[in-house]
Amino acid sequence: MFNPSREQVRQFFCEAWRKHRQRSILEGAEVTAADLIAHHPEYHALLENPALALEQEFTPETGQMNPFLHLSLHLAVAEQISIDQPPGIRAAYQALRTRLDVHEAEHAILECLGExxxxxxxxxxxxxxxxxxxxxxxxxxV
Structure with a gap:
C-alpha cells in the first residue's frame, strides 16, 4: 500500500498545481489533482507557495479544513469511482449525479468517507x- 508522508502529499499537490499553471505535462494522478485544485480556488494561494504549504499546520482549533486532507479525500473518491471499489460506489455516484453536479456529488461521497x-x-x-x-x-x- 502506498503511504506517502505528509510532506510528500503536500509536495505532490503543489507540484501538480505548478505544472498545471505552467501548462507542463501532467502525469498520472496529477491530472486528477490539478482538476480538483481548479475546483478549489480557496486553496490556490497556498499551493502556489510550497514553502508555506509544507510548514503550515491545520488543526480543528483553527476552524479550517486541512486543504491537503480535503484534496486527498477527493482524489481517493475519484479513484474509487473510476475502479468501482467498493463495488457499487460508481452506481451510487451516478445516482447522486442525477441531482448534483460532479463536485457536489463527490463532496457527498467525501463526507461519508471522512466519517x-x-x-x-x-x-x-x-x-x-x-x-x-x-x-x-x-x-x-438508493
Missing part, C-alpha cells in the same frame, strides 16, 4: 466498507 475514516480511527479498527457504501447510498437516495 468512515474517523470511526475507524476512533475505534482503532479497520474501515467498514459496507457502512461506507451504505452511507453513500443513503446520500444518493
Amino acid at each position: 468512515t475514516i474517523w470511526r475507524a480511527q476512533r475505534h482503532g479498527g479497520e474501515m467498514d466498507g459496507a457502512a461506507y457504501l451504505d452511507c453513500v447510498r443513503r446520500a444518493a437516495g
Whole structure:
C-alpha cells in the first residue's frame, strides 16, 4: 500500500498545481489533482507557495479544513469511482449525479468517507466498507 508522508502529499499537490499553471505535462494522478485544485480556488494561494504549504499546520482549533486532507479525500473518491471499489460506489455516484453536479456529488461521497475514516480511527479498527457504501447510498437516495 502506498503511504506517502505528509510532506510528500503536500509536495505532490503543489507540484501538480505548478505544472498545471505552467501548462507542463501532467502525469498520472496529477491530472486528477490539478482538476480538483481548479475546483478549489480557496486553496490556490497556498499551493502556489510550497514553502508555506509544507510548514503550515491545520488543526480543528483553527476552524479550517486541512486543504491537503480535503484534496486527498477527493482524489481517493475519484479513484474509487473510476475502479468501482467498493463495488457499487460508481452506481451510487451516478445516482447522486442525477441531482448534483460532479463536485457536489463527490463532496457527498467525501463526507461519508471522512466519517468512515474517523470511526475507524476512533475505534482503532479497520474501515467498514459496507457502512461506507451504505452511507453513500443513503446520500444518493438508493
